[in-house]
């Protein structure tokens with residue numbers, strides 16, 4: 189029996205219990221990573237189908253890292269330009285506004301995990317997996333009656349909760365909690381990352397439409413608001429594991445999974461995705477620089 193006079197503190201807690209209890213959220217001011225400058229504007233712009241090329245050029249021009257990345261992409265073998273592209277205007281037109289938007293949001297996500305002290309190899313791998321999943325999600329969305337640009341975003345954000353959990357593990361001592369062992373961290377990452385990801389989206393003020401597919405990307409049937417978008421996120425993540433996109437390879441049969449049928453993936457569609465996947469994943473590699 190714990191004496192009534194003894195008040196539980198974080199020191200009494202295992203890291204996993206501290207995470208599961210949600211009490212770490214009381215330290216959200218220090219725990220939650222800041223979104224990079226411009227990120228909210230970039231995410232909103234990426235969801236806006238009517239955004240003008242001029243507005244995209246203006247946003248790219250404000251960010252030197254982004255500007256260099258878009259010009260590099262325009263001059264890459266991928267875009268096969270016949271002449272050298274030296275201005276942002278030319279580069280945006282050459283690359284196309286859809287792909288530029290993807291590069292903008294991918295760059296935001298990659299810069300989030302740039303602090304290797306906090307996120308280490310696992311963080312970089314998580315971001316690479318998220319960017320690959322984003323390209324797969326936008327591809328799957330087209331056959332599932334969902335918006336490709338939006339699917340790119342929830343694909344990009346689907347595992348973002350893992351980043352915060354990795355950070356909270358590395359900083360455990362700061363909150364008076366013993367750092368977790370590898371097995372404890374792995375178990376909590378699997379169990380809690382979707383919930384923590386949805387929490388991050390709220391904290392960052394990102395559009396509520398992105399919440400359901402992030403929260404339910406492992407259990408799309410549980411999604412209340414947007415089950416079809418959650419199914420797209422689910423299928424894109426499983427496909428990322430089919431191709432080993434910075435994650436464990438999973439040798440499963442998509443055609444035996446009813447969620448794949450739900451997003452319109454039959455044997456012909458799967459053969460087409462298998463054919464297109466290497467090109468999509470090559471684009472994902474270009475996006476993160």
Ligand SMILES: [Fe+2]
Nearest residue numbers: 346347381405
């Ligand atoms: Fe996940």
Ligand SMILES: [Fe+2]
Nearest residue numbers: 317346347425
């Ligand atoms: Fe994932």
